[in-house]
Amino acid sequence: MDTVIRVSALRMRYGPFEAVRGIDLEVRRGEVFAFLGPNGAGKTTTVEILEGYRRRTAGEVDVLGEDPARAGPAWRARIGVVLQESQPERDLTVAECMRLYAGYYPAPRPVGETLELVGLAEQADAAATRLSGGQRRRLDVALSLIGDPELLFLDEPTTGFDPSARRAAWDMIAGLRALGVTVFLTTHFMDEAEHLADRVTVISDGLIVAEGTPGTIGGRERAAAEIRFTLPPATGLADLPPAVRAALADGEGEGRRLLLRADRPLTVLGPLIGWAEARGHELPDLEVRRPSLEDVYLALTANETAATEVP
């Protein structure tokens, strides 16, 4: 398997404080890899080391076959980095900015095609300074792609976007993946990671706490399903079938809205639905749900969140 990034036992110390405490990572060619973690977990530190912008304290790092701490301009041209705070060139149009940046690379992508990819083709002749915030961000991404990178670092690419701009950005990232670009994505949005990522790694307090696919990380695929419904009028808990009563979550039998937990949801849903149908109850608010990626993420990072929230 073709590995684009390989990190082992990476450590980063700022004075007495160790922000990254010995992590291993592997990113494969062509995948969208999501790097998740709470504020201060060590994401930016790690990404900057991978991009060659920060020297590590210890550990091995290989990005596209080279050590970023020693790699030169030819290596850098193979990597796209979306800068958070890039300033548009004064008085240049979008297309002119793109051509300017294209001049820095040995084998740039065509300008028009790249603007198309990020959904900015219609703004090609607009002054870069006149773009909206979301369009500005797309230009940043287009500028990071103009060198035709093999590997793209995307740091919170949709922060501040409205819902339709987010969807457009997701389509764009999916388009990059289809072109074979490896994407290293940091995000705080779990739905974004779920939608886009082939694999997810969670860092918390400088350590990797979980890795896997969005569907399986943290044992998500084996986690119990939650079943919720409201007891129909004129029924009580004692009327429910035994399999349903047995699945009642602890402390959840008080109100009329019930919560059941089941490793195998059909073993509970079958009897529940049979019971309701036989009595003509509709159960209009019946809900069955697996824990979301966000639920799993919050559980995985709960210790750190608790620690940082103590006043």
Ligand SMILES: Nc1ncnc2c1ncn2[C@@H]1O[C@H](COP(=O)(O)OP(=O)(O)OP(=O)(O)O)[C@@H](O)[C@H]1O
């Ligand atoms: N230059 C620095 N000097 C000292 N401490 C730093 C420095 N940069 C980061 N840190 C500390 O290292 C820890 C990790 O920071 P980092 O920016 O890598 O976190 P992050 O996961 O990117 O957080 P966020 O989600 O808030 O961007 C934090 O506690 C931060 O305060």
